[in-house]
Amino acid sequence: DAGVIQSPRHEVTEMGQEVTLRCKPISGHNSLFWYRQTMMRGLELLIYFNNNVPIDDSGMPEDRFSAKMPNASFSTLKIQPSEPRDSAVYFCASSLPQGAGQPQHFGDGTRLSIL
Amino acid sequence: AQTVTQSQPEMSVQEAETVTLSCTYDTSESDYYLFWYKQPPSRQMILVIRQEAYKQQNATENRFSVNFQKAAKSFSLKISDSQLGDAAMYFCASSRAGSYQLTFGKGTKLSVIP
Numbered sequence: 001d002a003g004v005i006q007s008p009r010h011e012v013t014e015m016g017q018e019v020t021l022r023c024k025p026i027s028g029h030n031s032l033f034w035y036r037q038t039m040m041r042g043l044e045l046l047i048y049f050n051n052n053v054p055i056d057d058s059g060m061p062e063d064r065f066s067a068k069m070p071n072a073s074f075s076t077l078k079i080q081p082s083e084p085r086d087s088a089v090y091f092c093a094s095s096l097p098q099g100a101g102q103p104q105h106f107g108d109g110t111r112l113s114i115l
Numbered sequence: 116a117q118t119v120t121q122s123q124p125e126m127s128v129q130e131a132e133t134v135t136l137s138c139t140y141d142t143s144e145s146d147y148y149l150f151w152y153k154q155p156p157s158r159q160m161i162l163v164i165r166q167e168a169y170k171q172q173n174a175t176e177n178r179f180s181v182n183f184q185k186a187a188k189s190f191s192l193k194i195s196d197s198q199l200g201d202a203a204m205y206f207c208a209s210s211r212a213g214s215y216q217l218t219f220g221k222g223t224k225l226s227v228i229p
Contacts, residue, residue, distance in 0.1 A: 031215060043206070043219045055215070089158060101148030101167060101210060104217060106160035 002026070004107035006092050012113045018080040021110045024073055025094030033104060034067055034077050035091040043091075049075065050097075082114045117142045117209050121220035128197045129228050135182070136192045136223050138207030144168075146212035149183070149190045154222070155203040163205070166190065194225075202227045 005024040013019055025032050032049040047057045052069045060067070064083070069075040079086055089111050093104040118141045128134035140149070151163040166174045166183050173181050178195045190209075194201055207220040 033215070033217075042221055045216070048215050050215070091160060093160075095215075101165065101212060103150060103162045103165050105162065106152075108157070108159045111158070 004092055004094050004105055006090075006107035006110055008110060009108060010111045010113075012115065013082060014115050015083055016081045017114075018078065019082045019086075019112060019114075021077040021090050021092075021112070023075045023077070023092030023107060025075070025092070026105055027073070028096070029094035029105070030072065030097055031095045031102075031104075032069060032075050033091075033093040033095075034075070035093065035106075037089040037091060037109070046077070046090075079112075082112075084114045087112055087114050117144070117147070117211060117216075117218040119207050119209050119218050119220040121205075121207055121223050123223045124221070125224045125226070127226040127228055128194070128201075130197055130199060132197055133193060133195045134197055134225065136194075136205050136207075136225065138190045138192070138220060140188050140190060140207070140209050140218075142188070142209065142211065144211040148210050148212070149181075150208040150210075150217070151179070151181070151190075151192045152206045152208060152219075153201075153203045154206065155200075160206075164192065197227050199227050199229060201225060 007022045034046040046059045047067045049069045067077045089109045091109045093106045095104045096102040147168045149166040153161045182191045204222045206222045
């Protein structure tokens with residue numbers, strides 16, 4: 001079975017540019033999560049979708065960050081304009097309906113470098 | 116709020132030996148779930164093992180097993196017959212029943228010595 005698919009795997013861009021990260025969750029999973037991982041702060045939950053609806057975006061750092069889930073098989077995380085402090089590994093994860101300790105399955109992550 | 120503490124930033128183990136990674140957590144919930152995730156240098160986060168707090172039996176997955184001590188709020192991971200491919204960061208995590216929030220520890224970096 002295909003796991004969570006993220007693209008691109010690496011992204012290097014100059015500050016001020018728009019960055020779009022993509023995620024395809026596991027088929028049948030209705031919960032989707034975006035995380036950011038840095039050495040200083042570890043893994044941080046940015047946003048959580050349930051059935052394509054954003055439920056909790058309290059972790060989104062600021063207005064420069066936005067996330068969408070137009071359908072059950074696709075989500076994007078956009079940063080505009082990007083800044084060097086946005087450099088991190090961004091993970092997408094999906095799971096079956098929450099409520100019974102369903103584990104989250106992670107993609108391979110996107111390593112983002114903002115110069 | 117839940118907290119997860121991994122007190123060992125780094126550990127090493129000789130190939131074929133056994134190693135135990137520590138994890139303690141704090142929660143006021145009676146129903147919750149605990150997880151261990153592995154992150155190798157390839158950076159993918161891989162689910163290793165899952166434990167349901169209401170089950171007393173310790174979860175096992177092949178060479179991986181946990182020692183779940185509910186009263187002590189301890190959830191350690193034992194890796195038997197360590198292999199070079201076990202070298203990775205290991206994250207302990209918890210979530211309360213009915214919640215999507217997954218609380219992670221800071222991680223333990225495991226090195227396997229040939």
